[in-house]
Structures are given as structure tokens and as C-alpha cells.
Amino acid sequence: MREGPDFTAIASLIGDPARANMLTALMSGKALTAGELAVEAGVSAQTASSHLHKLQDAGLLKLQKQGRHRYYSLSGDNVAQTLEALMGLAAGLGHMRTRTGPRDQALRTARVCYNHLAGDLGVQMFSAMRRQGHFEFCDTGLDLSEAGQRFVAALGISAQAMPRSKAPMCRECLDWSVRQSHLAGRLGRAMLARFETLGWARRVPDTRIVQFSDRGLSEFNALF
Template sequence: MKEGPNIAQIAALIGDPARANMLTALMSGKALTASELAAEAGVTLQTASAHLAKLDRGGLLRQRKQGRHKYFSLASDEVAHVLEGLMGLAAGAGHLRRRTGPKDDALRKARVCYNHLAGDMGTQMFDSLVAQGHLVFEDDALVLTASGAAFIAELGIDLASLSKGRASLCRECLDWSERRSHLAGSLGRAFLARFEALAWLRRDQATRVIAFSPKGTKAFEALFPLEAISADR
């Protein structure tokens, strides 16, 4: 008798093309209706409902009802972390679903990974935080240092409120396009929310693309300079 977690069951849920498309669409961090997810998967609403029921029973989705509509989102950060890892594995093995298009460069530059910044700018932020000593590795765990706490406080992020949550404060997430780490966890989410509050960026509502304004790009480069990363290597 085999013991331990049944990864085959989860893999089978994710492995269906229609369900994979739905889960990928939810990586934007937005809750979507069954109709919207049916369009993303290219299936009928009836077929989409059956797929969503399976994903819900499998613990991969969370559903909420508002008025006449039912909205679906990923069940947790952990689910998003697994999906991003699978995207990196697929991209590294050359398993791309279509030819690159106009949005491809934009996705690689900056995009939403569920609730945090990913892409080239996401990995730049992570590498710069490490290079400046704001994040360090202790026993393979990512830890915010005293200088890091001062850094985020100056940016207007409330560390005390982040520490009260159940999600881990700092966590590495393998970036599928860069094949390097970007910052997840409650701190990664807080950085993205703060950048939005400062109007440094806007999200493309039809994709996961994040577009930084000239002002936002300049401020981002000042906070997370490439020179700090180069000097650290």
C-alpha cells in the first residue's frame, strides 16, 4: 500500500487543458465568474461548471457568491506557488502553447503572479533586496533584516500588520520567464499593493501585464538599482 500525499490526483486536476487554462487565468489574482472562465478555457458554460466543481472539490479553488453571481479564485497562495513553478518547468522544457506575440515581451518585463510582482522587474526587486542586505537566507529560509524593516517602513508598508497574517512574510517564488526568484509572501503582496497606491503602475485588465509609468519606473530603479546587484556579484 502506497502512503503519503496523492500527487497524482492534484496533477490530474491541473493537467486537463481546459482546467489548466482556467487556473492560469486566475493567476491574475482576480476572482472570475464561470462564464468568464468558460471563455478563457474555450468551452461551454455547462462544461466549465463541471470542471470548476472538480477543482473546487480538489481544494484548488475558493468560491464566493455576490448577488446572482458566483465568483471563483485560487484557494491560496500555495496553489499559485505550485502553478508558477509548473509554468517555469514547462517554459524551461520548451512547452509553450503558442508563438510569442506583442504581449510576450510585456509579460516577461512585469506581470502579476497571483498577488505579487513577477517578471524581469520582479526578479530585479528580489535580487536588489538581497544585494542591499534587506533580505537574507538563514537555514534556507528567507528572512527580513533590520535594515529591510526600516526600508519598507520608509516606503509606507506596515510590517506589524503583515506579521499578524497567516501567510509567510517572505518567500521565494520561481519566476517562469526569468527562471530566477521573485518575492512572494505577504511582503511581496504588500510591495505590489504599495506600488499601485503610489500610482507607479497599472494593470492590464485583459492580461496579467503590469505597465509601470515613467515616474514609477524611475522610482522603482532608485529603490532597486541594478548597480547594487552587479556590485554584489
């Protein structure tokens, strides 16, 4: 490439099937060990270690050490956003995995996109909040309007008390299965955490699926 950032090295790293499986597994927002990621990628521990070093060196992963254990996670929201966008591009062009199963519809209904709610319900929530005037445009993109601040406060979320972060308060994230936007950013993270605290939803272990209870879905639909 003659001009601009050189994205070919990163594209090559993401394009390897084993590494792509590792990155997809980390879209759950959880930190995983090299052994767990080797299972996700279907490769040996030695091969997984080589892949992880390459992804870490490229800045796509970060490593945390706790005692004898080493945990890998995505290095930030921008990596998750890029992966979700690539999934949307692949889905739009018909490049879908041939293996199907009962989890497919559950993933499309509600799933974790790194740390926020995605899928049909994530898009439903974001669309409803926009219709209800809970967002306003600002220099950085989207922010909560006064009505939005009152709305999330009634839900039990204090925008002022959110942890400081480089991530924006509100950000659109293109959903790969619906191909419309869902809510990301610090607010998206806080909303999903609040649904879990209220007992409306839970994350299905070892998957990206978010499962709503009957009561939780009823409360969710009443709000959105």
C-alpha cells in the same frame, strides 16, 4: 503510488488544457465568474461548470457568493506557487505555447503572480533587496532584516500593520520566465500594492500584465 501523498489526481486535474487555462487566468489574483472562466478555457458554460466543480472539490479553488453572482479564485498561495513552478518547468523544457503576440514581452517584463510582482522587474527587485541586506534567514525561510524593515518603512509599508495571514512575511517564488526567484509572501503583496498606490504601476485589465509609468520605472530602478 505506494508511499507518500498521492499527487496523481491533482496532476490530472491541472493537466487538462481547459482547466489549466482557467487556473492560469486566476493567477491574476482576481476572482472570476464561471462565464468568464468558460471564455478563458474556450468551452461551453456547462462544460466550464463541470471543470470548476472538480477543481473546487480538489481544494484548488474557492467559491464566493455575492447576491446572484458566484466568483471563483485560487484557494491559496500554495496553489499559485505550484502553478508558477510548473510554468517554470515547462518553460525550461521548451514546452511553450505556439501562439505569440505583443503581450508576450510585456508578460515577461512585469506581471502579477497571484498577488505579487513577477517577471524581469520582480526578479530585479528581489535580487537588489538581497544584495542590500534586506533579508535574513530564519526557521521559516526568509524574513526582513532590521535594514529591510527600515527600507520598507521608508517606502510607506509597515511590516507590523500588515494583515494577519498564514502566508509567510517573505517567500521566494521561482519565476517561470526568468527562472530566478522573485518575492512572494505578505511583503511581496504589500510591495506591489504600494507601487500601485504610488501610481508607479497599474494592472492592465483582463491580463496579468503590470505596466509601469515612465516615472514609476525611474523610481523603481533608483530603488532596485
